Amino acid sequence: MTPTVPLVHGAHGSGGADAAGWLLVALLVLVPSIAYLRAARARRFAGRSWPARRTAAFVIGLVLVGLAVSPALHALGRHDLRGHMVQHLLLGMFAPLALVLAAPVTLLLGVLPVAARGTARGLLRSRALHGLAHPATAAALDIGGLYLLYLTPLYALTTTNVLAHHVVNLHVLLAGCLFTWSIAGPDPAPRRPPITLRALVLVAAGAAHAYLAKLLYARAPELPPGGSPDPDQVRAAAQLMYYGGDLAEVALAVALFATWYRTRGAARGIGGGGGTCRASAKG
Amino acid sequence: MDAPRDGTTTGHEQPDPAPAPRPQRRRSMFVAAAIGVGLMAAVDEIVFHQILGWHHFYDRSSPQIGLLSDGLLHTAEIVVLVAGFFAFADLRRRRALAPVSAWSGFFLGSGAFQLFDGIVDHKLLRLHQVRYGVDLFAYDLAWNAAAAILLLIGAGLAWGSRTEGSAAPRIQER
Numbered sequence: 001m002t003p004t005v006p007l008v009h010g011a012h013g014s015g016g017a018d019a020a021g022w023l024l025v026a027l028l029v030l031v032p033s034i035a036y037l038r039a040a041r042a043r044r045f046a047g048r049s050w051p052a053r054r055t056a057a058f059v060i061g062l063v064l065v066g067l068a069v070s071p072a073l074h075a076l077g078r079h080d081l082r083g084h085m086v087q088h089l090l091l092g093m094f095a096p097l098a099l100v101l102a103a104p105v106t107l108l109l110g111v112l113p114v115a116a117r118g119t120a121r122g123l124l125r126s127r128a129l130h131g132l133a134h135p136a137t138a139a140a141l142d143i144g145g146l147y148l149l150y151l152t153p154l155y156a157l158t159t160t161n162v163l164a165h166h167v168v169n170l171h172v173l174l175a176g177c178l179f180t181w182s183i184a185g186p187d188p189a190p191r192r193p194p195i196t197l198r199a200l201v202l203v204a205a206g207a208a209h210a211y212l213a214k215l216l217y218a219r220a221p222e223l224p225p226g227g228s229p230d231p232d233q234v235r236a237a238a239q240l241m242y243y244g245g246d247l248a249e250v251a252l253a254v255a256l257f258a259t260w261y262r263t264r265g266a267a268r269g270i271g272g273g274g275g276t277c278r279a280s281a282k283g
Numbered sequence: 284m285d286a287p288r289d290g291t292t293t294g295h296e297q298p299d300p301a302p303a304p305r306p307q308r309r310r311s312m313f314v315a316a317a318i319g320v321g322l323m324a325a326v327d328e329i330v331f332h333q334i335l336g337w338h339h340f341y342d343r344s345s346p347q348i349g350l351l352s353d354g355l356l357h358t359a360e361i362v363v364l365v366a367g368f369f370a371f372a373d374l375r376r377r378r379a380l381a382p383v384s385a386w387s388g389f390f391l392g393s394g395a396f397q398l399f400d401g402i403v404d405h406k407l408l409r410l411h412q413v414r415y416g417v418d419l420f421a422y423d424l425a426w427n428a429a430a431a432i433l434l435l436i437g438a439g440l441a442w443g444s445r446t447e448g449s450a451a452p453r454i455q456e457r
Contacts, residue, residue, distance in 0.1 A: 199362055206358030211351050249358060253365035261369045265376065 021071035029066040033059050036104065039111045048110070054102045054186075061098030064090045069169065078159060081224075081237040088172055089240065092142070093248035096176035100185040101255065109188070125190050135193060135201035138182040142175040143208045149224070150216060156226035179205070184255035195260050202256065206249040213242035306381035307374065308447050312388030314370040319392025321364035327400060328357060381447045387440030394433030401427040 036058050040050040067073060068090035076083030105124075109117055123129060131137060149155050149168060158165040181187060183198050192198070216223050217238035220231035374380040401423065 199366065203355065203359045203362050206361070207351065207354040210354035210357055214354065246357075246361065249361050250365065253362045257366050257369035261373060264373060268377065 018071045021074065025066040025070045028069070029059075029062045033062055036102070036107065039107050043107065043110050046110075050107070054107075057098045058102035058104065061095045061102060064095035064098060065173065068095065081233050082240060084155075085237040085240045085244075087169070088146075089244040089248070091169055092146075092172040092176040093244065094251075095173065096180040097248065097251055097255070099177055100180040100187065103186040105187040124188060130191050133178060133182050133189060133192075135179070135182040135198050138175070138179040139201050139205040139208075142179040143205050143212070145171055145175055146209070146212055150212065151223065151225070153225045155224040180252060180255075183252055184259055186259075195256065198256060199253075202249065202252060206245065209245045209249075210242055213238045213245060216241065305379065306384075306447060307379040308381045308384045308444065310379065311374055311381040311385040312391075312441070314367055314374060315385035315388035316392030316395075317363050318367035318371065319389040319394075320396045321360045321367055323393040323396040323400075324356060324360035325364065327397075328360070381444065383440055383444035384447050387437050387444055390433050390437030390440060392437075394430050394435075394437055397430035397433060398427060401430055 037055065040055055043050045068087045073083060073087050073090075077087045078084075109120055112120060145168075149158075154164070154168070158168050181189060182192070183202055217235050220234035220238065223234065371380070371385075374385075405423065405426070
């Protein structure tokens, strides 16, 4: 039976727990994927298109989440900060980017019953969500959480306490999604601040992330407190964090400015290739 | 590049609702300068920090503020590069790119960054040096001379491009 899976998942070392863990991964990937595919199909039946790349992004995002929480990576990350860091890169940066680019909120709004749709729209326009989804708030939750994790005994706690481990993972994923959504992506984001502010927050968040990575590298013998006995491992993990952070920042910056490029073109009535402009120039 | 084809003089607006695009000299220069700054920062970071390891990922001599400013520079460089490329693509798309001005901006931007790094970062703030454990004079000279060469190329191109987007192409036609 599956309801006990999350509990069994905590008990490591036995083959049965591993199998249960993989089953959980399969459910985690398949259930939302199927829901998304059904919603996309319903939308197409209603005569509105839904780009295949968004569906692909959603499935890729879920696969990355599944990989990150899979027994294989979990075992690797349990006593090794490098494995833990790979988990966090996937959960906090790459999976959120794929999931946000999949525009799940747009899709959901399209298939909800009309009454529920109104509620959802109200929620999207609420002051609380607006504050939470401000890039600065989202960045503080996302990057601040990492500072808390690596500069306090919280990381050490996650290696011994399974509940803490899962709560931290969930926070990393949700905060990553919130931050990514606040910066870029096709989903509706009421009162999203202008692009300059978003770019500045992205720079500040990236700098704070890089700074934390360098701090871990420089003070590997002491950090994270009570966490890892092997400074070389911490240094390798810090480098993973640093370069992985770069990669995610480039990807997010591309998503941000690609949106700018598209809306600027649309405002002038030019599509991707600049057809109108060319036509008038040839005329 | 496209010049106004119907012989309009500068400053004369066509009544056409979609006027023929004109090269935007200053914007081309500015956008390319941003790319130049970002690219030079990336070259410094990748070639000298990461491949040669002359000055590193983390110089233990750096104060905490230096570390933070390094992180800011690095992420800003990434965002500026991406933003610059999209702005460049936008200029091309609406046929407003002035190519010679853009090249001049690119060289001016990269030279300015190199000179800033060589004088302010290395000498005034002493965040890091080009290299450690050797006589720095030749390295500093090469670093700042490279900056000067880039700036000279940029200035030369800026001089050559000063009529870009105005009536110059018509003179060539005659």
